[in-house]
Amino acid sequence: MFEITPYPTFSWSLSRHKTLTSCARKYGYEYYFSHNGWLSYNVEPYHQLVYRLKKLQPMPILFGQIVHRFIEQAINDYLQTGKPPTLEELIHWARGQLNAAFIDSTRHLESWRQKPNKYYMMQEIYYTGKLPTDLVQDYKERIKLVFEHFLRSETFQQIxxxxxxxxxxxxxxxxxxxxxxxxxxxxxxxxxxxxxxxxxxxxxxxxxxxxxxxxxxxxxxxxxxxxxxxxxxxxxxxxxxxxxxxxxxxxxxxxxxxxxxxxxxQYSVLEMKKYQADIFSNEPVDLEDFEQTQEKWHCRGCNFRELCAQK
The missing domain is CATH 3.40.1350 (Trna Endonuclease; Chain: A, domain 1)
Structure with a gap:
């Protein structure tokens, strides 16, 4: 049974480690202050906002997730049926998901605000209202390339x-x-x-x-x-x-x-524990104690830059 807790359970991953090394403030937002933000009641609006921003998907991340999803599906389907997908099928499926993400991001903003884990929101559209034309063209070309190379890959050939x-x-x-x-x-x-x-x-x-x-x-x-x-x-x-x-x-x-x-x-865990006010409950220190990065290039693609701009 799912239990609502005031603070998240402490865990470790390489992506968590990389987030901390890039910006402690982003680490705080991502792993602490977004906690319970998916709830629709008995939670502060601030945590809901942080959770929504956490769910933003920059185009490179969204593209990678979609490609990985259909590669996994293609392998599973082949193992069950013995029939490999065609290049056209893979491209069609991936384009369908990208189009769905674009439609969600441009037409269902309020639905995303209410249920950010049920709808897509592309980071570029959230912050600028549009996708750059050159970015769209770049990823149109990438779709064909990545699936061509997947089907020809030594790994898939071995499978x-x-x-x-x-x-x-x-x-x-x-x-x-x-x-x-x-x-x-x-x-x-x-x-x-x-x-x-x-x-x-x-x-x-x-x-x-x-x-x-x-x-x-x-x-x-x-x-x-x-x-x-x-x-x-x-x-x-x-x-x-x-x-x-x-x-x-x-x-x-x-x-x-x-x-x-x-x-x-081991080193990473020690660094992470500096941001725990209570090591048993995993209660975090105050937000201000999560230092902002001095390398401002990190901020340009950060989901949480809206929050830092308010400070």
Whole structure:
């Protein structure tokens, strides 16, 4: 049974860690002051506002979520039916979702204000009232590219050629583990065991460019698989599939990499605890104690910039 609590449960994820390192104020909004903002009663309007802003979706994030959703659906459908989707089907489905997001954002503002978890609101439209023409054109071109590269990817080719030999990992929503009694969320795109090679394979689909953070993210995934299935690192293969370029990159990890990710976790948790007024209830310190970033380029794409402008 779902229980309404005054403060959120403390947990850790790599995205939470990155949010804190980019801006502590954004971290406060995202993980504390939006809490219970989804409720329609017995909650302050301020928390409802913060929650609404948290639900804004910038085009790159929205596009990535939609592509990932239909890739996951395409793989699941293929595993059940043996029939791969066509490029035209994938493009049609994704365009339909993008169009739905545009319609919600331009025609259903009040509905979104009332139920921000039921309607889309594109960040660009919320703040400027429109989508830049060049942005729209860019993502029209990207849709075709990412799905072409997905269908041609080594990962999907392996799925279609070795379907009977693959044991697919559990659905995304169940991926978490405990480290030092702290719930750690691990949002992997896709992983499976290949009976022919006796390897666990982790695949992360990327709809943007390469990032310095990619290796750290995949190291955490490797640690999760190592712990969950009790297998040595030598039995784990890790790949990024960069769908804009069609490039596939393989990563190899050592025990030293696993020590590094645990060190990051431990250091990050200590930093996060500085923003707890009560470590048992996870009550946060005052908003003013969550420092705003001095690197103002972070603010340009932040969902919460409206709140900081009011200060």
């Amino acid at each position: 279609t050629s070795q379907r009977g030999s693959l044991r697919i990992g559990e659905p995304e929503q169940f991926r978490s583990m405990k480290i030092n009694d702290i719930q750690v969320f691990v949002v992997m795109d896709f992983h499976y065991f290949n009976e022919l090679t006796d390897k666990w394979v982790i695949v992360d689909w990327k709809t943007g460019g390469e990032s310095d953070d990619d290796r750290q993210q995949l190291a955490l995934y490797a640690y999760y698989v190592q712990q969950k299935y009790r297998v040595p690192l030598e039995q784990i293969e890790v790949y990024n599939e960069y769908l804009l370029t069609g490039k596939r990159k393989k990563y190899s990890f050592t025990d030293f990499d696993m020590e590094n990710i645990l060190h990051t976790f």
